[in-house]
Amino acid sequence: MHTKEKCCCCSFENVKETTDWLLSRTRHRPKIAVVCGSGLGILADGVTNKQTFSYEDIPNFPVSTVPGHEGRLVFGYVKDKACVFMQGRVHLYEGYTLCKVTYPVRIFKLMGVETIIVTNASGGLCEDYKVGDIMIIKDHINLPGFAGQHPLCGPNDERFGIRFPCMSDAYSKDLRKLALSVGSDLGYSNFIREGVYCMVSGPNFETIAEARMLHILGSDSVGMSTVPEVTVAKHAGLRVLGISLITNKVSLDYSREEKANHEEVLETGQMRAEMLQKLLQTLISRYDQLDSNQMESLNSH
Ligand SMILES: O=P(O)(O)O[C@@H]1C[C@H](O)[C@@H](CO)O1
Numbered sequence: 001m002h003t004k005e006k007c008c009c010c011s012f013e014n015v016k017e018t019t020d021w022l023l024s025r026t027r028h029r030p031k032i033a034v035v036c037g038s039g040l041g042i043l044a045d046g047v048t049n050k051q052t053f054s055y056e057d058i059p060n061f062p063v064s065t066v067p068g069h070e071g072r073l074v075f076g077y078v079k080d081k082a083c084v085f086m087q088g089r090v091h092l093y094e095g096y097t098l099c100k101v102t103y104p105v106r107i108f109k110l111m112g113v114e115t116i117i118v119t120n121a122s123g124g125l126c127e128d129y130k131v132g133d134i135m136i137i138k139d140h141i142n143l144p145g146f147a148g149q150h151p152l153c154g155p156n157d158e159r160f161g162i163r164f165p166c167m168s169d170a171y172s173k174d175l176r177k178l179a180l181s182v183g184s185d186l187g188y189s190n191f192i193r194e195g196v197y198c199m200v201s202g203p204n205f206e207t208i209a210e211a212r213m214l215h216i217l218g219s220d221s222v223g224m225s226t227v228p229e230v231t232v233a234k235h236a237g238l239r240v241l242g243i244s245l246i247t248n249k250v251s252l253d254y255s256r257e258e259k260a261n262h263e264e265v266l267e268t269g270q271m272r273a274e275m276l277q278k279l280l281q282t283l284i285s286r287y288d289q290l291d292s293n294q295m296e297s298l299n300s301h
């Protein structure tokens with residue numbers, strides 16, 4: 001928890017230093033950033049004109065310690081759109097502060113990124129969700145935030161954003177519509193959902209009583225990331241899309257035999273990665289629709 005002092009290594013000056021370091025080493029000027037969840041690093045594989053930096057080599061950058069998170073920043077193009085992909089993220093349960101977890105988001109903001117697409121692996125709490133479903137996140141529950149584990153606790157630096165940001169529209173309605181429309185055009189309608197993601201700190205998977213409670217609270221899926229990044233992105237004025245891959249079903253019933261494990265999470269990621277990649281690539285290539293009147297025709301669908 002932060003008290004008076006902001007965490008030592010996430011000041012505006014630190015973020016600026018890291019941003020300048022990157023900008024002086026790459027000609028890429030991305031407008032879209034993508035955070036790849038557990039086992040979803042493949043999402044960055046299709047980019048052209050690629051330039052890659054290992055997290056270890058970037059000043060102040062947090063380093064991933066979890067299997068399925070490669071720890072590389074990949075700059076490149078998806079069609080004609082300049083993008084940057086985080087192949088792997090860091091989590092609260094790895095021992096990082098939430099300022100550090102969200103540090104890359106602020107770098108993206110200072111680089112000129114306007115939109116962030118945050119992906120994750122999560123456990124399905126809804127009875128009718130299946131392993132392999134893709135859930136477009138319409139809202140979230142910040143459970144660690146209720147207990148004061150919040151990336152915006154501490155002194156507010158107005159250069160990043162305002163003291164009391166609104167979160168009721170954290171996930172862009174237009175981007176959600178576009179994602180659902182692209183999913184439908186690709187023939188994915190049977191396994192695309194829209195739902196509420198709940199963050200817990202992890203690292204353990206849920207007890208049955210916890211899973212029941214989260215479901216009663218209105219969560220459709222549960223995971224250990226995304227919410228801090230989305231919160232800091234919204235604070236910084238970025239447009240946000242959240243995509244969650246349902247990698248396992250969460251047991252809500254004492255008679256069920258499912259036992260959540262990270263191997264299954266990574267396997268489901270591998271199984272669906274190509275389809276998710278196609279969804280992202282098509283969505284990014286149709287991104288210009290967001291700012292043109294073509295949204296009207298999506299709205300009427
Ligand atoms: O980084 P994400 O949220 O995709 O990773 C999820 C949560 C844990 O890190 C891990 C559990 O298998 O997958």
Ligand SMILES: Nc1nc2[nH]cnc2c(=O)[nH]1
Binds near residue numbers: 249
């Ligand atoms: N907390 C949590 N995180 C996950 N990440 C992937 N699956 C799960 C899950 O079932 N629970």
